[in-house]
Each structure stands twice: as C-alpha cells, then as structure tokens.
Amino acid sequence: EDQVTQSPEALRLQEGESSSLNCSYTVSGLRGLFWYRQDPGKGPEFLFTLYSAGEEKEKERLKATLTKKESFLHITAPKPEDSATYLCAASYNQGGKLIFGQGTELSVKP
Amino acid sequence: ETGVTQTPRHLVMGMTNKKSLKCEQHLGHNAMYWYKQSAKKPLELMFVYNFKEQTENNSVPSRFSPECPNSSHLFLHLHTLQPEDSALYLCASSQGTPGSGNTIYFGEGSWLTVV
Numbered sequence: 001e002d003q004v005t006q007s008p009e010a011l012r013l014q015e016g017e018s019s020s021l022n023c024s025y026t027v028s029g030l031r032g033l034f035w036y037r038q039d040p041g042k043g044p045e046f047l048f049t050l051y052s053a054g055e056e057k058e059k060e061r062l063k064a065t066l067t068k069k070e071s072f073l074h075i076t077a078p079k080p081e082d083s084a085t086y087l088c089a090a091s092y093n094q095g096g097k098l099i100f101g102q103g104t105e106l107s108v109k110p
Numbered sequence: 111e112t113g114v115t116q117t118p119r120h121l122v123m124g125m126t127n128k129k130s131l132k133c134e135q136h137l138g139h140n141a142m143y144w145y146k147q148s149a150k151k152p153l154e155l156m157f158v159y160n161f162k163e164q165t166e167n168n169s170v171p172s173r174f175s176p177e178c179p180n181s182s183h184l185f186l187h188l189h190t191l192q193p194e195d196s197a198l199y200l201c202a203s204s205q206g207t208p209g210s211g212n213t214i215y216f217g218e219g220s221w222l223t224v225v
Contacts, residue, residue, distance in 0.1 A: 004152075031208065031210060031211040032208065032211035032212075032213075034208075034213065034214070036216075041198075041219075041221070042218050042219065043114075043116075043200050043202075043216035043217050043218045043219045044153075044200070044216045045216075046213055046214075046215055046216075049211065049213050051211055087153070089153075089208075091207075091208035091210075091211060097155075097208070098155065098208040098214060099152075100152040100153040101152060102150070102151065102152045103152070
C-alpha cells in the first residue's frame with residue numbers, strides 16, 4: 001500500500017536546539033518528495049522538492065535530505081518563529097496522485 | 111503572498127443551505143485541486159482538474175459539486191452538507207501534475223462549519 005508516515009507527531013524544542021523530522025514513504029515510482037510548512041489556520045506553504053536519493057536542499061535554518069526510503073527535515077538552531085506543522089508528501093507514477101503524511105507539529109520555546 | 115486566492119475564508123452554513131467556495135490562481139498553472147483537511151488527519155484529495163477537465167474524483171459524495179470554468183478558476187458547490195463535513199477546504203494549483211514531480215501551491219483555505 002502506498003503511504004507516507006511522519007514522525008514524531010509532535011516535537012518540542014528549546015530555541016537553538018537542533019533536531020530532525022522524519023518522513024518515511026512507501027510508494028511505487030517516486031516522482032518527487034515535497035516538504036511544506038503550515039501555520040495554524042493557513043494553507044501549506046511550499047518549502048522544498050526532492051527528486052532523487054542523495055539530493056539535499058537548504059533554506060535558512062532548514063535542510064531537507066532524501067534516501068530511497070525516507071526524507072529528513074533538519075532544523076539547525078531553531079527560533080520560535082519556526083513553530084508550525086511540517087508536512088511531507090510524495091508524488092508517484094504519472095498521475096496526479098500526491099500522498100500527504102499526517103504532519104509533525106513543531107513547537108520552539110524561547 | 112499567495113498566488114492562489116480563496117473566498118470566503120470562513121463560512122458557516124446550515125445543513126439545508128447551498129453555498130459555494132471560490133478559488134482563483136494567478137500563477138498561470140493548468141492544474142487545479144480541491145483538498146479537505148480535517149483535524150489530526152492527512153490532507154485528503156477531493157478533485158483534480160487539468161486544462162478545465164476533471165481528471166480525478168476521489169470518491170467524493172455528490173453533495174460536493176466542483177466546477178472549473180477555465181484554468182484560473184475553480185468552485186466547490188456545497189449543498190445538504192453534514193456536520194462531519196466541517197473542515198478546512200484547500201484549493202491548490204500546479205503547472206503539470208505532481209505525478210511528473212511538479213510542485214502544488216496552496217491557497218489559504220476556506221474554513222467551513224456545518225451546523
């Protein structure tokens with residue numbers, strides 16, 4: 001069965017405490033692995049797309065990596081404004097299918 | 111700043127009402143989507159349109175009726191909804207489908223409460 005699983009469901013960090021969010025996927029024929037940030041009451045905001053194992057992308061304090069089975073979102077020295085729910089999604093085959101994980105709710109305390 | 115605009119942002123409707131959600135994308139994309147987001151659940155795809163043609167209906171009940179008059183506009187017509195339909199409804203667009211690795215961009219969503 002095609003699925004995307006994110007862990008942990010919730011993560012509480014102190015400001016400056018680096019950590020990683022995990023996204024495990026089992027889909028046939030991965031076309032792209034997407035990361036989004038979602039603030040309460042708002043739509044998901046696009047962060048990164050990764051296409052092949054070994055690929056890495058960075059944006060400010062965030063770095064996304066991809067292997068053949070999972071993706072990580074590394075957060076370096078987080079700030080309170082990084083608090084949000086982070087979603088990952090996988091697209092596969094040639095159709096319009098995009099499967100989302102349930103998200104990781106990140107809270108960064110000052 | 112978002113290239114996908116949704117109205118209204120909040121909607122409260124009775125179970126016998128008829129209302130519509132509107133979405134407009136300013137990104138020049140050809141594909142548009144409706145997603146449903148309920149508390150503590152993954153985003154759930156409802157409908158996909160590509161060049162105005164519906165290419166995906168994810169077994170959505172007929173009380174939800176989509177309309178796509180052109181590649182820039184998408185509507186979701188609502189009638190005789192149930193309280194369990196209360197959720198955040200997200201519109202999105204992309205240039206090509208995600209099956210080709212194209213990125214989907216979301217609007218801010220319409221919060222729907224059915225009473």
